[in-house]
Amino acid sequence: NAGVTQTPKFQVLKTGQSMTLQCAQDMNHEYMSWYRQDPGMGLRLIHYSVGAGITDQGEVPNGYNVSRSTTEDFPLRLLSAAPSQTSVYFCASSYKRGAQETQYFGPGTRLLVL
Amino acid sequence: GEDVEQSLFLSVREGDSSVINCTYTDSSSTYLYWYKQEPGAGLQLLTYIFSNMDMKQDQRLTVLLNKKDKHLSLRIADTQTGDSAIYFCAGGIQGGKLIFGQGTELSVKP
Numbered sequence: 759n760a761g762v763t764q765t766p767k768f769q770v771l772k773t774g775q776s777m778t779l780q781c782a783q784d785m786n787h788e789y790m791s792w793y794r795q796d797p798g799m800g801l802r803l804i805h806y807s808v809g810a811g812i813t814d815q816g817e818v819p820n821g822y823n824v825s826r827s828t829t830e831d832f833p834l835r836l837l838s839a840a841p842s843q844t845s846v847y848f849c850a851s852s853y854k855r856g857a858q859e860t861q862y863f864g865p866g867t868r869l870l871v872l
Numbered sequence: 873g874e875d876v877e878q879s880l881f882l883s884v885r886e887g888d889s890s891v892i893n894c895t896y897t898d899s900s901s902t903y904l905y906w907y908k909q910e911p912g913a914g915l916q917l918l919t920y921i922f923s924n925m926d927m928k929q930d931q932r933l934t935v936l937l938n939k940k941d942k943h944l945s946l947r948i949a950d951t952q953t954g955d956s957a958i959y960f961c962a963g964g965i966q967g968g969k970l971i972f973g974q975g976t977e978l979s980v981k982p
Contacts, residue, residue, distance in 0.1 A: 800973050801972040803970070803971075848914055860920075861917065863915040
């Protein structure tokens with residue numbers, strides 16, 4: 759299994775540009791999430807999905823859209839990039855065993871917005 | 873909402889024990905987790921503890937949970953330079969809503 763893959767690894771955008779961060783998992787996990795990581799702030803949840811066709815907002819959803827048309831893919835769209843969206847973005851998928859969830863993280867996408 | 877707090881830095885000498893601490897506000901999390909992030913990489917699950925347990929040991933790792941004080945700790949015995957990383961505690965809530973602390977950067981000096 760490839761696990762959780764993310765593309766691109768690095769991206770530079772100009773303010774106002776749009777782009778899509780790709781995330782795919784081949785473990786047939788129901789749950790997928792997007793986080794951003796900023797220095798001194800840990801990981802903050804942007805959006806998450808509990809299954810194909812179902813998405814919900816996390817802690818910091820503004821400026822981002824998601825969709826989940828298949829179990830495998832969970833793309834994150836930046837509608838109009840702003841410098842405040844400069845961050846490292848992590849996608850994760852998870853499965854549940856009873857009440858316990860195990861999350862698997864992708865390697866991250868480093869985004870710089872000028 | 874839930875808040876999870878960690879100290880930002882810890883420095884130890886190789887061979888010593890490291891203790892990374894975490895406090896949380898919401899006691900409804902069924903599980904509490906420790907993740908490790910090496911430079912330039914994603915997070916990797918280290919270990920977790922069920923909220924009904926007080927302690928869990930896994931080789932060099934010991935997790936202690938004090939439910940009354942809402943305090944979680946991770947002890948790494950015989951710390952090695954390869955343990956240098958950022959360690960995140962997280963409170964798990966259903967549906968992928970994992971709340972993370974800010975991360976503790978562990979530096980191991982030879």
